[in-house]
Amino acid sequence: MIPIVSAYTWVPPIAQGFVKDLRVRWALEEAGIPYRIKLIALGEAKAPAYRRWQPFGQVPAYEDEAGMLFESGAIVLDIAARSEALAPQDPASRRRITAWVIAALNSVEPFVQNYLRFDDDGDAAKSAKRRQQVQSVLDIRLESLVNWLGTQDYLDAGRFTAADLMMATVLRELMGSSALDPYPTLSAYLDRCLARPGFTRSLEPQLQVFREHAPTAAVS
Amino acid sequence: MIPIVSAYTWVPPIAQGFVKDLRVRWALEEAGIPYRIKLIALGEAKAPAYRRWQPFGQVPAYEDEAGMLFESGAIVLDIAARSEALAPQDPASRRRITAWVIAALNSVEPFVQNYLRFDDDGDAAKSAKRRQQVQSVLDIRLESLVNWLGTQDYLDAGRFTAADLMMATVLRELMGSSALDPYPTLSAYLDRCLARPGFTRSLEPQLQVFREHAPTAAVS
Numbered sequence: 059m060i061p062i063v064s065a066y067t068w069v070p071p072i073a074q075g076f077v078k079d080l081r082v083r084w085a086l087e088e089a090g091i092p093y094r095i096k097l098i099a100l101g102e103a104k105a106p107a108y109r110r111w112q113p114f115g116q117v118p119a120y121e122d123e124a125g126m127l128f129e130s131g132a133i134v135l136d137i138a139a140r141s142e143a144l145a146p147q148d149p150a151s152r153r154r155i156t157a158w159v160i161a162a163l164n165s166v167e168p169f170v171q172n173y174l175r176f177d178d179d180g181d182a183a184k185s186a187k188r189r190q191q192v193q194s195v196l197d198i199r200l201e202s203l204v205n206w207l208g209t210q211d212y213l214d215a216g217r218f219t220a221a222d223l224m225m226a227t228v229l230r231e232l233m234g235s236s237a238l239d240p241y242p243t244l245s246a247y248l249d250r251c252l253a254r255p256g257f258t259r260s261l262e263p264q265l266q267v268f269r270e271h272a273p274t275a276a277v278s
Numbered sequence: 279m280i281p282i283v284s285a286y287t288w289v290p291p292i293a294q295g296f297v298k299d300l301r302v303r304w305a306l307e308e309a310g311i312p313y314r315i316k317l318i319a320l321g322e323a324k325a326p327a328y329r330r331w332q333p334f335g336q337v338p339a340y341e342d343e344a345g346m347l348f349e350s351g352a353i354v355l356d357i358a359a360r361s362e363a364l365a366p367q368d369p370a371s372r373r374r375i376t377a378w379v380i381a382a383l384n385s386v387e388p389f390v391q392n393y394l395r396f397d398d399d400g401d402a403a404k405s406a407k408r409r410q411q412v413q414s415v416l417d418i419r420l421e422s423l424v425n426w427l428g429t430q431d432y433l434d435a436g437r438f439t440a441a442d443l444m445m446a447t448v449l450r451e452l453m454g455s456s457a458l459d460p461y462p463t464l465s466a467y468l469d470r471c472l473a474r475p476g477f478t479r480s481l482e483p484q485l486q487v488f489r490e491h492a493p494t495a496a497v498s
Contacts, residue, residue: 106425109422113422129377129378129381129385132380132381133377150344153344153347153352153355153356154347158349159352160380161334161352163384164384171388172392179401179404181401184400188399202329202333202335203333205326206329
């Protein structure tokens with residue numbers, strides 16, 4: 059069977075282009091595996107029927123001949139386990155790619171999210187102090203990445219892999235902020251990953267669905 | 279070679295018993311794989327030499343005959359890929375265990391951490407509002423777990439697996455708080471996981487090292 063990936067019919071503009079089915083679409087594009095998108099409405103994702111596919115009521119969920127799967131990281135790793143385009147297939151390389159995929163999700167993304175979701179509550183002095191805190195813990199992680207990359211183009215294996223796919227989708231969340239400004243190494247790394255044709259082929263269809271399902275503007 | 283796991287010589291009391299080498303120790307205990315602990319000081323973890331082993335300057339890092347590895351999730355998955363005790367070894371089961379390990383790390387732990395690290399800045403009304411926000415997003419994730427578990431004892435495969443090992447180490451971080459009080463299903467699940475002899479065999483040696491390396495009390 060052709061793999062199925064769940065995606066939302068529509069999300070608010072701030073999330074458009076960042077919904078995590080993008081990661082799975084990108085992995086499938088790099089691997090050259092055809093797939094079908096199963097569109098669901100935001101409300102439908104919370105229903106019991108969908109939660110048997112995705113326990114947290116989110117996208118993406120995935121299904122192929124081996125059964126149902128969830129978590130974008132697990133789906134990308136599953137595709138990478140069958141695709142030389144996403145990872146060298148020797149066990150030692152594959153487990154290092156797994157380490158970097160999980161590092162993107164657990165050692166970097168939570169700090170990116172806290173930085174982006176920082177809530178200024180109106181008290182200038184206290185907000186400034188808390189903002190400085192979320193930024194400094196993010197900086198520690200970004201500096202670690204800069205140190206690791208050094209002059210390397212990619213995180214591991216001397217080539218683009220699923221590790222870079224996942225890390226790029228995480229760092230890309232920062233593009234609307236100034237968080238990457240002090241780190242030209244990371245900006246160049248991100249540009250390098252996002253310049254791939256597979257990325258564009260994954261982003262455009264997600265955006266197209268949102269354009270097609272945009273709420274009708276009120277008649278003035 | 280016998281696998282090597284890095285661990286700290288000492289951490290402040292609040293972190294004792296929660297440092298993430300615990301996850302790897304537990305996995306190795308369940309799998310019945312002998313291992314050696316490589317102790318490092320907190321400061322040593324930030325040095326360039328150690329960062330070649332663990333790019334973020336943290337523990338655990340891991341080494342075996344296949345090479346170096348980092349990220350507790352990746353190390354546990356690597357051990358589970360070789361141990362029936364941690365996961366059924368058919369590919370369909372293994373990828374579902376991977377999904378749950380990543381769910382623990384990316385769909386649950388960030389919300390647990392934000393709940394625990396909530397910083398009351400002294401403004402009662404605003405702090406109450408922000409505390410309610412971090413608690414409500416955590417509750418959404420905990421309710422999803424309750425719904426998924428239903429009357430099951432474990433997350434998948436009808437038995438204890440690496441998925442439960444990882445989720446239990448995440449939920450266990452909440453034990454000093456009241457966050458699990460509304461969820462007897464999760465408290466019972468956590469108790470079930472932590473009652474395993476393999477857990478005790480992993481926790482005690484971590485605590486013993488900290489006792490042996492406790493800073494000397496000042497002479498009064």
